Amino acid sequence: TVYSNTFASIKQRPDIPCTHYHLPSNCVISLIDVEDGLSSLINVKSAGPDGLPGTFLFNIRYAIRFPLWLIFCRSLKDGIYPSSFKMSSITPIFKSGDKSDLVLKSILPTVSTVLMDEQYGCRPQRSATLNLIAFNNFVLDAVEQGSQVDVIFTDFTKAFDRVDYSIIMEILSKTGFGGHLSPILFSLFVNGIKSAIPDSRFLMFADDLKIFRRIDSFADCLTLQDELNTLVLWFKSIGLQFNIDKCKSMYFTRSRSPIVNAYFINNASIDMVTTKKDLGVIFYSDLNFHSHIEAISCRAFKTLDFVIRRRRTLS
Numbered sequence: 001t002v003y004s005n006t007f008a009s010i011k012q013r014p015d016i017p018c019t020h021y022h023l024p025s026n027c028v029i030s031l032i033d034v035e036d037g038l039s040s041l042i043n044v045k046s047a048g049p050d051g052l053p054g055t056f057l058f059n060i061r062y063a064i065r066f067p068l069w070l071i072f073c074r075s076l077k078d079g080i081y082p083s084s085f086k087m088s089s090i091t092p093i094f095k096s097g098d099k100s101d102l103v104l105k106s107i108l109p110t111v112s113t114v115l116m117d118e119q120y121g122c123r124p125q126r127s128a129t130l131n132l133i134a135f136n137n138f139v140l141d142a143v144e145q146g147s148q149v150d151v152i153f154t155d156f157t158k159a160f161d162r163v164d165y166s167i168i169m170e171i172l173s174k175t176g177f178g179g180h181l182s183p184i185l186f187s188l189f190v191n192g193i194k195s196a197i198p199d200s201r202f203l204m205f206a207d208d209l210k211i212f213r214r215i216d217s218f219a220d221c222l223t224l225q226d227e228l229n230t231l232v233l234w235f236k237s238i239g240l241q242f243n244i245d246k247c248k249s250m251y252f253t254r255s256r257s258p259i260v261n262a263y264f265i266n267n268a269s270i271d272m273v274t275t276k277k278d279l280g281v282i283f284y285s286d287l288n289f290h291s292h293i294e295a296i297s298c299r300a301f302k303t304l305d306f307v308i309r310r311r312r313t314l315s
Contacts, residue, residue, distance in 0.1 A: 029076065034069045035061060050084075119204045128279040131205045135212070135278075136287075138201065139252045142214045143287055148253035150224055151212035152263055153276055155246035156235075196234040200227045205279055215251070221261035232265055244268045250276050254286050 038061035044054025057064070075081060119126075139149045193202070193209075202211040211231065213224040235241060242265055249263045249270045263270045274285045282292035 029069065029072045031065055031069050034065045034072065038065060038068075128205050131203050132279055132281055135203055135210070138212070139287060143252055143254055146255070148215040148251055148255065148259055149212055150215045150221060150249065150251045150259075150261065150263075151210055152224070152228060152270065153248045153250070153278060154209045154211070154231075155243045156207050156209075157241050157243045193231070193234065197227050197230055208279065210278065215259050215261075218259060218261065221259065221263075225261075225263055228263060228265065244270070247271070248273050248276055250274070250283070250285060252283075252285055252287055 038057055041054030041058040044058075047053040071082065135151075139151075142149045193204075197211075200211060201213060202209060204210075211224070211227060213220055213227070215221060215224075232242065244265050247265060247270050249272045251258055251260070251272075253259075260272075262272065275291055276283050282289070282295055284291055
């Protein structure tokens with residue numbers, strides 16, 4: 001297909017050797033395990049590639065638990081994962097700018113939480129809203145105490161498509177589960193960022209990463225730059241790189257004399273901005289949300305105008 005050919009051409013994939021694992025003899029699945037799994041789908045209304053929503057499977061759980069149990073047991077016995085279970089719904093979503101700049105959204109099963117606390121994407125009980133709240137609270141506390149917060153919003157070049165399979169296979173062998181290459185696996189892939197910059201403040205939502213620090217002097221700016229340099233080298237070691245054109249730096253303060261410092265990635269200066277849209281919310285450097293409110297109001301009026309103009313055709 002066009003999409004598969006495009007993504008395959010992005011990077012040369014290393015050959016992955018066939019790895020053999022010994023499955024413990026005590027690894028068994030009971031009917032109760034299957035029923036418990038189906039019962040957990042009571043509020044899952046979304047459907048996967050098979051078109052079956054979770055609530056539907058929940059309602060027929062007593063009828064399908066035994067057939068599913070047989071399939072799971074046979075899969076464990078033969079060491080073969082059913083091909084139909086490997087299917088996923090992938091939707092290319094246009095962001096902005098170049099039409100080739102697409103974000104891939106995969107509908108996949110939820111996995112156990114083995115991700116760092118700073119990752120708010122692809123996890124139950126986490127969301128973009130909670131990511132923004134955590135960030136806003138940190139910035140607000142610093143600003144109210146008369147300090148400044150410098151933040152660097154990063155963007156990866158073809159993040160989900162440049163994951164090295166050999167590395168992700170090694171990570172999966174340690175975490176105990178596998179699946180499709182997806183935002184979930186990408187989160188696992190970059191999960192080691194915490195060990196690379198253990199003392200830094202950062203937040204992620206899938207591949208959206210922002211690193212920030214409270215700034216009270218130029219020494220703090222230098223520390224943030226050092227942390228950014230460490231990140232660049234760490235991501236390079238796993239085959240990822242930042243898209244410098246889409247990375248932005250910004251400072252939050254209400255001081256009339258802010259500490260202005262330029263930040264760099266591989267000697268290339270990061271654009272400094274006074275307003276930035278992060279996970280759907282527009283932030284301004286003095287932490288007011290007038291721009292965001294105006295943008296929402298503008299969209300609302302456009303929608304209202306559309307309804308009014310189409311009202312005559314509906315009557």
